[in-house]
Amino acid sequence: MNIQAEQNQGTAKAGLPVHETVYRSLRDMILFGELEPGQPVTIQGLTEHLDAGMTPVREALRRLTAAGALEFMGNRRIIVPVLNRSAIDQLKTARLALEPELAGRATALIKDEDILAMKQADDRLDRAIARGDVHGYLVENYLFHSHLNTAAQAPILQGMVEGLWLRFGPSMRVVCGVMGTSSLPDLHKDLINALESGDAAAASKAMAEDVKQGMDQMLAGISDSIDTE
Amino acid sequence: MNIQAEQNQGTAKAGLPVHETVYRSLRDMILFGELEPGQPVTIQGLTEHLDAGMTPVREALRRLTAAGALEFMGNRRIIVPVLNRSAIDQLKTARLALEPELAGRATALIKDEDILAMKQADDRLDRAIARGDVHGYLVENYLFHSHLNTAAQAPILQGMVEGLWLRFGPSMRVVCGVMGTSSLPDLHKDLINALESGDAAAASKAMAEDVKQGMDQMLAGISDSIDTE
DNA sequence: TGCCTGTGAATTTGATCAAAAATATTCAAA
DNA sequence: TTTGAATATTTTTGATCAAATTCACAGGCA
Numbered sequence A, B: 001m002n003i004q005a006e007q008n009q010g011t012a013k014a015g016l017p018v019h020e021t022v023y024r025s026l027r028d029m030i031l032f033g034e035l036e037p038g039q040p041v042t043i044q045g046l047t048e049h050l051d052a053g054m055t056p057v058r059e060a061l062r063r064l065t066a067a068g069a070l071e072f073m074g075n076r077r078i079i080v081p082v083l084n085r086s087a088i089d090q091l092k093t094a095r096l097a098l099e100p101e102l103a104g105r106a107t108a109l110i111k112d113e114d115i116l117a118m119k120q121a122d123d124r125l126d127r128a129i130a131r132g133d134v135h136g137y138l139v140e141n142y143l144f145h146s147h148l149n150t151a152a153q154a155p156i157l158q159g160m161v162e163g164l165w166l167r168f169g170p171s172m173r174v175v176c177g178v179m180g181t182s183s184l185p186d187l188h189k190d191l192i193n194a195l196e197s198g199d200a201a202a203a204s205k206a207m208a209e210d211v212k213q214g215m216d217q218m219l220a221g222i223s224d225s226i227d228t229e
Numbered sequence C: 001t002g003c004c005t006g007t008g009a010a011t012t013t014g015a016t017c018a019a020a021a022a023t024a025t026t027c028a029a030a
Numbered sequence D: 001t002t003t004g005a006a007t008a009t010t011t012t013t014g015a016t017c018a019a020a021t022t023c024a025c026a027g028g029c030a
Helices: A018-031 A043-049 A054-067 A085-109 A112-130 A134-151 A155-178 A187-196 A200-222 B003-012 B018-031 B043-049 B054-067 B085-109 B112-130 B134-151 B155-178 B187-196 B200-222
Strands: none
Touching: A018 A054, A018 A155, A043 A054, A054 A155, A054 B054, A085 A134, A085 A155, A085 A187, A085 A200, A085 B085, A085 B155, A112 A134, A112 A187, A134 A155, A134 A187, A155 A200, A155 B085, A155 B155, A187 A200, B018 B054, B018 B155, B043 B054, B054 B155, B085 B134, B085 B155, B085 B187, B085 B200, B112 B134, B112 B187, B134 B155, B134 B187, B155 B200, B187 B200
16 A cells, blocks of 8 residues: 555654655645745755755755646756646646545545544634634645545545646735735535535535635636746 | 757767667667567666667656656666556556647648658558558558647647656557457548648547547556556 | 564665756856 | 846755665565
């Protein structure tokens, strides 16, 4: 089995290989908006920032670039990708193709305790929004979706979706930073209702709407920047 | 003008970085059936087989494991993944979600020369089947699809699809080896026709059928093995 | 059976080399 | 004299390798 992607946050610290811990740190930095699009990522800068050797950092960067979470410039520089309209459109297409499917699959499999955890994450999400805590919003939103995706018991599809989230993570922060994360109809509640009534089609639909809402918001927020192919 | 740029071009011409060449070698080995599912992949075995240092091999392996093309066992062993029914089902779902979309997008964008190249690949594919050349079949089949996917000008979606192909590459060989790759209605021809008449919906449909055919064949070929996990 | 040790592979470090960016410098033209 | 571009120098950074360390598994021994 695959040990990665399990027990990432919280009290997990024991005995993992260094390259794995470095990978998770970097992944969280990308996912939760601590890196901004366009920012260069140097390998030596990370060795001292994370207090790790060069090789583990290299390997973590390889994994992230392979997933598209970081971009490899022609000369040997690595940067956080800047998404243009085409990229966002593709990400929206991919998310709409996969995440509603996962939501539908999860409906029949999800347990009450998972739904409870999702509700709690959603509550914390609302409070984060109310207090203007962008980082908290990103974390809880991820946890909410991650819980659902895990419940679908489709690790390959789930992995693909997580790769997508890694791609638009940094741009999420920019978007949320600009617009106040408000005035959005709460599709998470609809999703929860669908899960509780066991309506797979409704859950799938709600997820599709949530994805559309998020990606369209992102498109709007990015539209002013220049579209460099 | 810029003498630095000239110097760069001159020196960078012959030698791609080692980790990149190692990655491509390994990717081709996986894609075209030179590794079989379940086979262990040792890092030291590759260093001497590919005559490369240890670090580049490590990094190439990281990229492949990140993409799911190789699997990281709990202990620190790496193997070529063995696909169970659930994995094949997920791959089928993902392919059906993405590849018809790419085919549809490509229809309006593809150039005559690209269609010609696809026809030629398809011809070589037919000849490879006729002569029982499994490796040739895999190569030409990949080239055929790769051409189409490239034409869609959606690099993110294309990258996701290539990741999927990496996952089922090794199992393709097993399937093709067992059953004689025959008696299949030629959906590639339908696809070409759809492209030539500019019918995006038909191209999308043909691609969906082709994917279904391939993955169902794979499911049938694997069905006798034990369903672990 | 259960513990212990040996073997081999993976992991990690540190050093070294090469390449590219940043900076300083020189020279020519206005 | 000043300005600007071309060139030389410095510095940063990435790529690679060889050695040392850590870890997992297997076979021997009580």
